[in-house]
Amino acid sequence: xxxxxxxxxxxxxxxxxxxxxxxTNAWGGVAVQGILTLGDISLFTFQMLRWMVxxxxxxxxxxxxxxxxxxxxxxVVALTGTFIGMVLxxxxxxxxxxIGMETRLGAxxxxxxxxxxxxxxxxxxxxxxxxxxxxxxxxxxxxxxQIDALISMGANPIHYLxxxxxxxxxxxxxxxxxMADFMGIVxxxxxxxxxxxxxxxxxxxxxxxxxxxxDLFSGVFKSFFFGAVIAIVSCYRGFHCQPGxxxxxxxxxxxxxxxxxxxxxxxxxxxxxLDAIYFAIWPSGAKLF
Amino acid sequence: xxxxxxxQIVSPSSQGPRAIVExxxxxxxxxxxxxxxxxxxxPRGQTVAIIGESGCGKTMLLKSIVGLLRPTSGRxxxxxxxINLLDDQDMTAMxxxxxxxxxxAALFDSMTIHQNVEFPxxxxxxxxxxxxxxxxxxxxxEVGLPSNVMPKKPAQLSGGMRKRVGLARAxxxxxxxxxxxxxxxxxxxxxxxxxxxxxxxxxxxxxxxSIIVTHDMHSARKVADRIVMLHPFSRLKPGESQVLFDDVxxxxxxxxxxxxxxxVHGEAGxxxxxxxxxxxxxxxxxPNLYDSIRRNETDGE
Numbered sequence: 304x305x306x307x308x309x310x311x312x313x314x315x316x317x318x319x320x321x322x323x324x325x326x327t328n329a330w331g332g333v334a335v336q337g338i339l340t341l342g343d344i345s346l347f348t349f350q351m352l353r354w355m356v357x358x359x360x361x362x363x364x365x366x367x368x369x370x371x372x373x374x375x376x377x378x379v380v381a382l383t384g385t386f387i388g389m390v391l392x393x394x395x396x397x398x399x400x401x402i403g404m405e406t407r408l409g410a411x412x413x414x415x416x417x418x419x420x421x422x423x424x425x426x427x428x429x430x431x432x433x434x435x436x437x438x439x440x441x442x443x444x445x446x447x448x449q450i451d452a453l454i455s456m457g458a459n460p461i462h463y464l465x466x467x468x469x470x471x472x473x474x475x476x477x478x479x480x481x482m483a484d485f486m487g488i489v490x491x492x493x494x495x496x497x498x499x500x501x502x503x504x505x506x507x508x509x510x511x512x513x514x515x516x517x518d519l520f521s522g523v524f525k526s527f528f529f530g531a532v533i534a535i536v537s538c539y540r541g542f543h544c545q546p547g548x549x550x551x552x553x554x555x556x557x558x559x560x561x562x563x564x565x566x567x568x569x570x571x572x573x574x575x576x577l578d579a580i581y582f583a584i585w586p587s588g589a590k591l592f
Numbered sequence: 593x594x595x596x597x598x599x600q601i602v603s604p605s606s607q608g609p610r611a612i613v614e615x616x617x618x619x620x621x622x623x624x625x626x627x628x629x630x631x632x633x634x635p636r637g638q639t640v641a642i643i644g645e646s647g648c649g650k651t652m653l654l655k656s657i658v659g660l661l662r663p664t665s666g667r668x669x670x671x672x673x674x675i676n677l678l679d680d681q682d683m684t685a686m687x688x689x690x691x692x693x694x695x696x697a698a699l700f701d702s703m704t705i706h707q708n709v710e711f712p713x714x715x716x717x718x719x720x721x722x723x724x725x726x727x728x729x730x731x732x733x734e735v736g737l738p739s740n741v742m743p744k745k746p747a748q749l750s751g752g753m754r755k756r757v758g759l760a761r762a763x764x765x766x767x768x769x770x771x772x773x774x775x776x777x778x779x780x781x782x783x784x785x786x787x788x789x790x791x792x793x794x795x796x797x798x799x800x801x802s803i804i805v806t807h808d809m810h811s812a813r814k815v816a817d818r819i820v821m822l823h824p825f826s827r828l829k830p831g832e833s834q835v836l837f838d839d840v841x842x843x844x845x846x847x848x849x850x851x852x853x854x855x856v857h858g859e860a861g862x863x864x865x866x867x868x869x870x871x872x873x874x875x876x877x878x879p880n881l882y883d884s885i886r887r888n889e890t891d892g893e
Contacts, residue, residue: 367702443701451660452698456712456761457687459680 347461347539351469354462364467372433372468373475377482383428384483387420388412388490396499405501409510412491417484417514422522423570425483426529429476430562434537437468438558441541442551450542460542469534476530477523484522517584521577528573532565611669612636612769612801613657618666620652626825628652629666630834636768639795639802641816641841643809645855648822649834650805651695654771657803658690659683670769688716691762691800693772697754699746699761705732706742709761716765731760734797735790752783759790763798770794772804776811784811791815809856813841821852 391412399405441464444450450460488510496503537558544554613634620628628649634640642650655661656668659675668675670686678686699708709728713719719727729739735756746754755775762770775791776784788811795802806812812819821837828834837844837852844856854861 440702447696447701448694448698449700451655452692452694452700454660455658455687455690455692457684457715458711 343543344535344539347465347542348535350461351465351535351538354459355466355469358459358462360462360466360470364463365470368467368471369475371436372429372471373478376429376432376475376479379432380425380428380479380483381486383424384416384421384486385490387424387483388416388487388492389494391415391420391487392491392494392499396495405499406505407509407513408495408499408501409492409506410513412495413488413510413514414518416487416491417519417522419522419570421484421487422480422526422529423566425480426476426526426533426566427563429472429479429530430533430537430566431559433472434533434558434562435555437534437537438541438544439551439555441538442544442554445542445544446546446551465534465538465542468538469531472530472534473527474530476533477526480523480526484519517581521574521581524577525570525573528569529566532569533562536562536565610635612671613803614667614669615653615657616667616669618653618656618668619664620649620656620661621664628656628663628822628834629825630822631666632820632835632838634801634803636801637799638818639791639804639816640818640820641804641806641812642820642822643806643812643855644822644836645824646807648824650822651773653822654692654773654803654805657769658687658692658771688712688765689768691765691767691770693755693758693762693770693775695773695777697746697758699754699757701746704743704745705737705749705757708746708757709764712761712765727764728760731764732757734763734793735760736786752779752786755779755783755787756790759787759794763794766798766800768799768801770800770802772802772806774806774808775804776806776808784808787811788814809858813844816841819844821855823851 392408395408395411396405399408399411441450444453444464450464453460453463492503492506492510495501495506540554540558540561544550611633613632615630615632618628618630618632619626627647630649630653632653642653644650652661656663657670657675659668659678662676670689673686675683675686699705700711703711706728709731710724713724713727728742732739732741737753737756737760741749741753741757746757749757759775772791775787779787791802791804792815794800802815804812804815817840819837819839819841820835822834823832823836825834836849837847839847844852847853847856853859854863
């Protein structure tokens with residue numbers, strides 16, 4: 304039986320120190336592991352970027368990934384966008400109506416969509432659909448020695464597997480975000496105008512007046528980073544997949560969970576950065592009402 | 593263990609200037625545990641079977657030779673060049689001279705059989721178009737596969753067919769060195785023998801050096817010019833080499849080493865006892881099983 308190195312004091316003080324020691328030890332282990340993983344991911348990203356600029360990816364590796372990330376994700380992203388727009392209309396209508404400002408709903412729905420909900424929810428959806436699939440495919444290739452086979456035949460797995468996936472995510476997730484924004488705006492408009500009976504001319508005028516180019520830009524700008532983080536985290540998890548079906552399952556789950564957390568963390572940082580730029584350009588700030 | 597003794601052990605029957613593959617004190621460790629520590633030399637054109645218990649480092653030796661695994665220490669030389677000192681470009685060029693047949697074929701699931709066999713050609717850019725197609729059809733025919741398998745995906749083929757596609761893919765660039773990782777594992781006896789025959793034919797057709805990692809003694813005796821038996825490093829006696837046997841297959845029956853005999857004849861012997869005692873200590877079921885085995889042995893005496 305394993306002995307606890309901290310359990311040698313019988314008195315209360317000793318026990319408290321023992322408990323503190325255990326907690327410090329456990330959290331220290333987690334911190335060290337976290338730093339090691341971060342370093343490993345950084346090296347992985349660096350290698351990927353090096354391969355991206357030194358060797359052109361092949362057409363036959365790019366097209367299937369572009370098709371899988373872009374075309375096959377289109378229906379689910381469009382549907383998600385539409386529902387978000389409609390839900391925003393439902394949630395906001397009564398509050399806005401109570402202060403007689405329901406015609407401003409267009410501004411609120413569209414602003415929320417293009418700046419925040421469109422990019423974040425599209426990225427979350429794609430982390431689940433594309434990220435987990437990437438981790439599962441690369442993980443299965445690792446487990447069944449297909450990555451070893453690639454190397455043994457003179458191919459570099461980072462160049463062959465990661466670079467096309469990275470490019471597909473970075474270039475197409477922003478495009479899908481624009482699609483989610485558009486469908487959300489359409490969904491919100493139809494629900495507000497047709498179901499809730501808001502005047503469509505006022506709805507559109509308010510939308511146009513309050514949602515600017517910078518708002519649209521900031522959402523799309525963020526989605527480039529979300530795309531990059533989904534590709535890097537998912538491919539990394541696939542590459543470091545443990546053997547067996549359980550290992551592949553864990554890699555796919557970790558790819559989604561870690562991508563999601565990273566998307567939210569990046570969202571905060573990018574919003575602070577974009578706000579700083581916005582207020583540097585327009586010091587008076589934005590006014591909704 | 594006295595490392596200097598182990599390091600000096602080089603298989604005597606294999607040394608010579610014509611060696612295409614040489615490992616010098618090749619050591620693979622995981623943490624503090626040494627899995628492999630071996631010096632071996634393989635002359636050009638020879639077919640060597642590496643045998644040994646699971647976990648003795650056979651596959652690691654194979655993967656270290658082609659640079660799929662970076663050893664903890666020691667050298668691997670292919671045609672006189674230390675492969676771990678090569679840069680990416682030279683290593684890629686070197687890999688054109690290797691053919692690796694993986695245990696479960698390791699065919700790319702997303703590609704057709706044609707694309708799988710074509711992959712090394714595309715990777716190294718030779719040849720292209722109709723000439724490449726002709727070559728793919730020829731290689732598949734050499735392993736007994738008709739051209740109508742080409743549009744199929746690996747999942748649509750049987751295990752034996754997949755292994756043969758793996759062999760065709762490894763042969764497509766006519767490599768100098770072919771490495772087989774358990775080529776007959778998981779196949780029925782007839783298909784196993786077909787694979788053995790294909791390995792023999794390949795050798796007759798091309799001037800290739802082959803290293804075969806296998807547990808299949810029938811296959812090793814039939815195909816190999818030389819058999820090397822490795823023993824798990826952790827179970828070696830002090831000063832002992834990991835290579836327990838290194839000779840022609842005919843000498844297997846004349847060996848006096850009990851561990852080699854035990855492996856060749858497939859006898860559990862004291863290994864069962866060792867496993868039950870060390871791995872299931874404290875398990876309620878184990879003493880009964882252990883007792884019954886001991887009782888049977890006593891009855892036998």
